[in-house]
Amino acid sequence: MENQALTGRQASPSVAGYRWWSLTVILLATFMAILDVFVVNVSIPDIKKGLSSTDGQVEWVVTSYTIAYAVLLVTGGRLGDYWGRKRMFLWGMTGFTVASALCGMAPSAELLIAARVLQGMSAAMMIPQVLSTIQVHFTGRERGIALGIYGGVIGLASVAGQVIGGFVLEWNIAGLGWRNVFFINIPFGIISIVGSMIVLKESRSDSPFVKLDIIGLSSITVGLLLLIYPLISGRESGWPWWTYASLALAALVISLGLAYERHVKKKGRVPFIQLSLFQYPAFTRGLLVTLAYYSGNAGLYFVLVLFLQQGLGLSPLASGLTFLPLGIGFAVSSMLAQKLVKAFSEKVVYWGAILMLVSDLALIGLLYESGEHLSKTLLYLLMLLVGAGQGVIAPPLLQTILFRIRQQDSGAASGILTTMTQISQALGIAILGGVFYTLADHHGYVTAFRDALWVLLALGTAVLIGLMNLIRLHK
Incomplete structure (x- = not known):
């Protein structure tokens, strides 16, 4: 995919004076966009009941956002380069806020899915402008700090989505139930729009516009x-x-x-997917590891909520708080990942995968032994270990995939990688959700969750084997 235009004119002194306020505003939007990938998970049982929807429809409520977001990310970046990053950010943020209102007012599952598609499309218009704005307005050490904060916000939003969704459903403001999960975006969206109009400065790429494929x-x-x-x-x-x-x-x-993309490249035009990147074995195999890793993570988050609420009868808040240990484990281990790699070599990622596998096996064993009487303390401990394993893998995996990519191809490679993570999440929810619902219909929620974990175990094994192969290529 084409470089998402991380280049642009140097920031003027007036822009530099506003840059940290600008960062605050655009990161608020980033938090909202990533939050909405996960906040719906904890609301799924309530949405299903409130709209009398089918299992498949509630899966589409989650995946429709992710698919729309994934396929339009690169296009959003290109449009921002040409028409202006501030302009595209404001359009995207406005669309996202309006779509959130439409989601909250949706009278049927079909209209909720349509509004979620609009949400995903809007997120794809604004999120690429965040990285571009950071690259344009920050340099040197400050750019590293800004990118670090950006990564932290994404990680925080991924975990906070489950917890915030639980709190919102527990409070049940105005008796609106699950609709508040979407309405809560509106005031923050308005703040972000107004703040962007005040503190963001327009920037564009100096490169000529490239026709969209x-x-x-x-x-x-x-x-x-x-x-x-x-x-x-x-x-x-x-x-x-x-x-x-x-x-x-x-x-x-x-x-x-x-095949058409190869034809476009031969004609000297810019294809949607830059196929030349797949000449790097580490990049190609790394994408396969990414597919297994992120599909497993997203699938786990989806079926765990269903098991906790429908199988164990936990409230949305209690099920959301179950993700807190996982988030803590992920945050701590991901921050330590680079230090661990320096101390013990890149093979430390193997132990992250092994920790995930051991935790999954232990949880399967507990489900066989205790069923619906599963110890919450042990569940929290295992979620902590799962999160720690996931966090050890993520940063080194991304760096290894992109390590041998030429600088001029880094934007295109990052675009493919980012899109693959979103597609993987949609596939994980579709596959593990399908396994869970199929078994739940005939054997109950405990068996459904336990056997879905076997699928997760297979994906974790694929991650371990893929990492071993990838690290050998990296040497």
Whole structure:
């Protein structure tokens, strides 16, 4: 994918005076966008009941946002380079706020899904401007600090989504229930819009505008929908012939799309996907590890909420707080990851994967032994260990994937990697959610969660094997 234009004119003295206020405003928007990937998870049982929706529909409520966000990220970056980063940020933030209101007012699951797509599209318009703005207005040590804060905000939002969602549902302001999960975005969105109008300065790329590869974008989007739709909706339909036809057609459409991308490159134009990056074995294999890692994480977060609320009968707040140990483990270990790599070599990521696997196995064993009487203390401890394992892996994995990429290709590579993480999350929710709902219908929630963990264990094993292969390439 094309470089998301991390270049631009040098900030003027007046811009420099506002840069930290600018960072505060754009990071508020970042927090909201990432929060909305996860805040809905804890609300799923309430949404399903309130809208009388099916299992497949509530899965789409989560994945529709992620897919729209993923496929338009790079396009949002390019538009910001050409039309102005402040302008695109304001459009995206305004769209996101309006879409949040539409989500909260949705009278049906179908309209909620449509509003979530609009939310994801809006997030894809504003989030690329955040990194671009940091790159333009910060240099040297301050840029490193700003990027570190940006990474911390993303990590915090990922965990806070579950907890904040639990608190919002517990308070039940004005008796609006799950709708408050979306309405809470509105005041923060307005603050971010007004703040952006005051403190953000416009910037654009000096490079000429590059024509968007609409056919490449469309083929990848359609291929993903053809892949994910039967995975989510096939179970409720009894897996008719069209589900298998859709999966086969997905492979065909994506293959044709990639062939078209090669044609675009030969013609001297800029393709949606920069296929030359796949000549680097570490990049290609690293994306496969990313697929297993992030799909497993997102799938776990989704089915764990269902198990806690529908299987153990916990309140939304109690289930949200169960993610707190996981978030603490992730935050601490991810901050220590680089020091651990320096002290013990890159092989420390193996122990992160092993810690995840051991924790998953221990949880499976506890479920066999205790069932719905599972000790909450032991569950919290295992979530802490899972989070610690995830955190040890994430930073070194991303650095290893991008290590041999040329500087001029770093933006395009980062775009592919970021998009892959979002696509992986959608696939993880579709696959583990499908396994969970299928088993829950016939064998109950304990068995459903336990057997979904076996799928997670297989993904964790793939992560470990992939990491071993990747580290060997990196030497």
